[in-house]
Amino acid sequence: MADEVAANLKPIPLLNKGCVVAYQVLARQWRPKTFSSLRGQEQVTRALTNALKRQQVHHAYLFTGTRGVGKTTIARILAKALNCQKGITPEPCGECAACIEIDNGRSVDLIEVDGASRTRVEDTRELLDNVQYAPTASRFKIYLIDEVHMLSGHSFNALLKTLEEPPAHVKFILATTDPERIPVTVLSRCLRLSLKALSxxxxxxxxxxxxxxxxxxxxxxxxxxxxxxxxxxxxxxxxxxxxxxxxxxxxxxxxxxxxxFGLSYYRYLPSLLQALADEDLKQCLAIVEEIATVGADYEKILGSLLQSLHAIALAQALPEESASLAALAEIDEATLAVKDKLSQEAVQLLYQIGLTSQKDLRFAPDMRTGFEMTLLRMALFKPRELSDGNKVTQRPVPSKVPAPLTVPPAMTTPAPMIATAVSQVPIAAPVREPSPVVAVSPNDAPPAPAPVVAPAAVSVQANLASSASEINWLELSAKLPLSGLTRMLVKHCILTKWDGRNMVLTLEESQKTLVSPLRLAQIQDALKSQLGVEVKLTIELGVVQGTTLMMQEQTQLAERQQQAVRSVEEDPIVQSLVSTFDAKVEDIKAV
Missing domain, CATH: 1.10.8.60 (Helicase, Ruva Protein; domain 3)
Incomplete structure (x- = not known):
């Protein structure tokens, strides 16, 4: 049976080796071979070149950076620079056996390790067992560990001692895209070089x-x-x-x-910018309709539109360099031509609208709707213009600005600004000596705390009391159009003197922090609006003997509270519940 099967088998023809095409991808084929052929990493190549020239090479390097910026490429060039048969040089020859072997990836003294596939501590120990042996054919034995952040914690611990004090013939080159995951004990033992994203x-x-x-x-x-x-x-x-x-x-x-790559919308950007410059809403929507037929991503379209506006803004600011800016921003001349139809203010406004709309697209019913609304805002909103066509850059300044309040020197004797505390109770009532008086005049006082001066002799005059009684202060203070702390100040004051022009209010010492020149000016203006005359206002610190608006409001609040409690207690339903369930009404204040 076996002989029959063997007889029926036909030999498989071997592929002709001459027909095999050994194709190498462009990324490997055009990998730089020397430091001079590298692009965009001058800060790294300069440091390595100077170190190689001085023969001062660190025993451990750490290359960090995002994907595809040249970490492994620089590591291999550094390995050639160290092992080139010409000697340690920043310009390896690329022709000796060591350079050729490294370029072809078959050098026995360049040990490349993938940290992602050899994460176990056993792999690291096996790797380090051969560190003590001299290189086979090169000057140095070089360990290149790629994606080193993938090693486990035990692997890093096993690597620490050797990484800190390796033999003289050993060099370590580590590469990672995530340096934050590398222990600081490893970072401190390496010379770190950060590669930037390429422009x-x-x-x-x-x-x-x-x-x-x-x-x-x-x-x-x-x-x-x-x-x-x-x-x-x-x-x-x-x-x-x-x-x-x-x-x-x-x-x-x-x-x-x-x-x-789904970038067909690029050809619509110049016409879209032209339509925005002409404020042609119909044309804008027609262009969106055409863009929809190519299945474009509206977020990418808006981002490209913002890049074009950025280039236009730069070209307007630096017209002599518009050509180089256009090449740098990768926009064509048709797009750049829009700069002559849009003012600089309009470009800034369009850019700001687009920037704000980027985060609003996700909340739109769909991406196309959000993009169309963005274009409508761009076309309809424009910088405000004056009648002569000049753009408004700032709000006009009022012609009349209130004069700043001024204060006399502290040692000046402000005779008209000092008044005595006058009691509003009968003369027979005991009068205590008032606290130090703060007298402030809003016409002269600055935006600073008023000075405290010693009070004058206390005198109670019947004609002043009668003058003050001509005004119902509680009713007047309640009508003053004030708010905030200014109203709080009025509520704590009591009228002491009023002669038709001059008004003196008394305030408790504990409330003196409420007094300020700005609030006095506000009260004075409010009094003028109610009384119809200019009022010169002074506030004293003293003993308030009477009822202030604050006291009146507190009394009214307490009465309303008591009335609410009584209405609850006297309610028939509540009384029925109390008698039926042997309940009691909790104190509302306590609740």
Missing amino acids: SADIFAQLQDIVNNEKIPYELGALQRIARLGAGSMRDAISLLEQAIAYSNLELKTNEVDEL
């Missing part, structure tokens, strides 16, 4: 070099779109470039890149 200009320059060397026809707009989509990551941008090359069949066109 769109750096990514664009690198993409341009790639397509030029690959001899691929392209449009500048296509590369600009891809550079922006890279979002600071060179590797992401090169991967998107490779995807666009495959989609466009080796010819990069802007409209095909827009179609591939």
Whole structure:
């Protein structure tokens, strides 16, 4: 049976090795080989280059930064610089055996470890068991641990001693995208170098070099779109470039890149800005209708619109550099031409409306509705204009400004500002000596606490008392159009003197913090509106012997409280409940 099966089997032809195409992705093919070919990380390459020139290389480096900014690339270039047969140099030759082996990823003395897949402490111990042995063919044995933050806590502890005092022939290079998860004990043992996110200009320059060397026809707009989509990551941008090359069949066109990555709405931005500048609502809605047919993301459209407005604002502020600003902001000349139709104030207003609408889109019934409302606001709202067409930059200043209150020097004797405390009770009542008096005149007083001076001799004159009695102070104070602490001040005062022009109020010593020149001026204005004459007001600190508006309100409140209690107690239903269930009515104040 076995012989029959064997006879029926047909040999499988082996693939011709000459037909196998060893394709290497662009991100690996165009990985920089030297420090000079790196883009956008000058602060890191400068530090490493100077250290290599002085032969002062740290035993442990930590490279941090987001994805695709060159952490592993710089680590491999540093490894070549240390092990190049020319010697330790910032410019490795790339031709010796050590450099070639590192470039091809087969150097036995460059041990690359993926921290995400070797998180256990046993893996770290196994790795460190060979640290004591000398390198096989190179100058240094280099341990490159990528995504080192993924190691466990025990793995970090096992690494600490070796990381602090490694043998002279060992170098550690750590790379991570999340340095916050690395223990401080490890951070303190490494020389940390932070890599920044790459700018769109750096990514664009690198993409341009790639397509030029690959001899691929392209449009500048296509590369600009891809550079922006890279979002600071060179590797992401090169991967998107490779995807666009495959989609466009080796010819990069802007409209095909827009179609591939959902950016077809870009071609509508110039006409949309023109419609906003012309305040053409019908055209704005027609453009939105066309945008809806390409299935665009309205949040991205609004973000691109804000970027265009930002570029227009810069071009208006710096007209001599508008061309370079347009290239930097990656907008075309048609978009930049709108700057001549919009004023600088209008651009700022449009930008602010769009910025505020970004967070409101999620609350709209749907994204299109929210975007259309944003365009309507942009088209309808515009800076306020004067009759002569000039923009209003600030509110007009009133022609008449109240003169600031002034205060006389503290040592001056303000004779007309000092008054005595006059009792409003009968003469026979005992009169206590008043507390020190604060006399404030709103016409002369400053916005500062009034000085406290010694009182004059107490004198009670019947004609003053009768003059004060001509006004019902409780009724007058209740009608004064005041509020807040100013009204509270009036409620605690009692009328002491009134001669038709001059008014003296007495205030308890405990309420003196209520007195201020501003409040006195407010009370004086309120008195003028009620009495119809100019009133010169003075407030004294003394003994209040009489009923103030505050006392009257408290008395009325207590009476209403008692009346409410009596009405509850006398209610027939309540009395029935009390008698039936042997209940009692709780004190309302206690409740």
